[in-house]
Amino acid sequence: MDATTVLAIICSAIVFAGWVVLPHSATTIVKASVVSEEERTPVSVSA
């Protein structure tokens, strides 16, 4: 195994292992500031 392969494995391991310790849900909940027309009034799609 050459040095480039060893480096590639280390880089991949850092990224993949990082996901284990990263937060699994958003720490700040952003509320939607705009209510779309569709949410206010049901839209009829029938002819």
Add this chain to the structure above:
Amino acid sequence: MKIDSGDTAWVLASAALVMLMTPALGFFYGGLVRRKNVLSTIMHSFFILCLISVQWVLWGYSLAFGPDKFHLIGGLEWVGLNNVGFTPNADYAPTIPHQAYMVFQMMFAVITPALISGAFAERQRFKAFVIFSLLWATFVYDPIAHWVWGAGGWLHNLGALDFAGGTVVHISSGVSALVAALVLGRRLGFGKEKVEPHDATMTVLGACLLWFGWFGFNAGSAVAAGSLATSAFVVTNTATAMAALTWMTVSWWHKRQPSVLGAAAGAVAGLVAITPASGFVNVMGAIVIGFGAGVFCYMAIQLRERIHVDDALDVWAVHGIGGTWGALATGLFATVAINSTAANGLFYGNPKQVLYQLAAIGASWAWAAIGTFVILKIVNLFVPLRVQEDEEVLGLDISQHGEPAYAL
């Protein structure tokens, strides 16, 4: 020399793929700006596609690839495509018509000034942009392309490796973007009010189309349909994916959430970084290059924010730093097992290659920075670079083009 139909088909198809990258860049950038500036941002890319297509056949190709003058520039012998016909040129591509190579290279010349437009988005006067782009393509891009790729160019002779444009395309545009951002100054309200991308979906779509087109950019640079093109294709995809994963992970750690725009920006950073190396490194090298692109380009954005430079769409961080990393990494990971006509890098027993790469990096940074600064100052003598304040507040779509992007 005999024309190979397979090679010709691949290079022409690659030219079309690279052509698609410029409007894709327009969408990538267009989604990142505010709604009032989206049309003007897309127009920058579309206009440059038209402008450089004409400049290139008139004199651009001759300056970049024409018969060498003092190892610095091509001569004028090929102006108007004189002597650029259908007979292959042995120096550049011995199995395809010379004009096929010319039009493939045209698409590189097209996208490079379009990349810079992200730095001065939302505030540059269109007329100034037009004049700047023409001068920049002629006095910055064409000379650097000759140094690196032209037969007889001094960096080419030195032994610097740049398969598809890390120095020629990405360092030149990224460094020029930084200079342009500094010369034009910050947008109104920069740092005081939040500037949100108006359409993240447009940006992600643009990134996907860039990724698609980049296969032509890198694998097409083999100028033949064979094993080298295949290798370039594979390492391009690998480095891009790795950079997107890395950027997303770093931003997840830093901002506590995995950013979609971050993943898209990471992919572009990976595409940039693998570009100079794509014909010289193996797939393990591509993973390291992608990882470095995700880390270094993300860090460059943090630095740019800290020093309050308004490079609006982070062209310097992604293309300048990504291109620099890629050019340096080529000197580390290049191997003749992939490309027997090139050289080994440091990791394969040839430390000198790093020095050649550093020379190419330094020369590209210097020429791009000085050239861009001088051109902007000259243009400013005749046309103000920035729009007026009320025009900037109104938005460039209306003030520069008289058209709104959306009729909502």
